[in-house]
Amino acid sequence: MALVVVTTSPRVAPGLLTGRAWTALRSDRVLTGSAGHPVLPYLADEGIHVEVVTPDPVALAAEGRTGTVVWLAAQDGDENLMRAVGHAAVAMEDPPVIEVIPGSYDLPGARLLDLVQVMDRLRRECPWDRKQTHESLVPYLVEEAYEVLETIDQGDFTALREELGDLLLQVMFHSRLAQERGQEGGFDIDDVATGIVEKLVRRHPHVFAGTAVSGAGEVSDNWETIKAAERAAKGETDxxxxxxxxxxxxxxxxxxxxxxxxxxxxxxxxAGDLPDTVGARLFELVRLAQDEGLDPEAELRAVTREYRRRIEEWESES
Structure with missing residues (x-):
């Protein structure tokens, strides 16, 4: 006697289910509250009959006491319904065993598919998003990149998550705009992902091709050599x-x-006989920082943050 709940992911092709899910769904009785569940046609092809019923947590818990019944959950997991079923089962003297079987589940990165769908809809239905171009989005791209940098400087990793999302939106937006160009130099987000995957694999032969390296320094040297070969293949001047x-x-x-x-x-x-200007002196300071293994940008930002802290302290005391 058991209630078996089969869950599925909307980000996985509906006909792709785990072996355990197929076994469970071939049980004597399968119920669902979703008449339009995308898995239903595939189950019908396999001769599996699914009854569409009005979700009733008490009745569903009771069904599990008299035999094994399978509940095909909606693609949101029927979380509220399952919570109510749990409460109803606990109140019974002889509660059913409740088992959850993932019929399909998200792999890492699956939520990026949601972002693709949201971006497509915004481009169709939002007046502001519809009017944007690559050029009009440039200020936002720069702004979001600097906001990511600021959260890293502040060590605010909660904010970093949000800012990385905003930056990712820019990548998705530009890819969506490019997709609309069609055959005229168009590409989509899959092309962008394919390009960076191929580049990373190509430039990491020590990981993907068995090339032996002595350390990080040789990795950097190989990287530059491979980049030079790529430029040559494109006919670019090295x-x-x-x-x-x-x-x-x-x-x-x-x-x-x-x-x-x-x-x-x-x-x-x-770089030794540049005109004696403020710019030349700044350039020399950058060179000195490089010689000491320091990042001049990071060093100046650290000092600037300290100056900001002092200004804020002065303001609070005024």
């Missing part, structure tokens, strides 16, 4: 500065250029 985005903040730009120059063996003298 340069120390290839891939350095000139639009990034100047402090980060100087640090990246100095790192690239150092790895490529660019003579240090090229």
């Amino acid at each position: 340069s120390v500065l290839s891939g350095v985005p000139m639009g990034q903040p100047a402090l980060s730009l100087a640090a990246q250029m100095l790192r690239r120059a150092g790895r490529a063996g660019v003579p240090a003298s090229l």
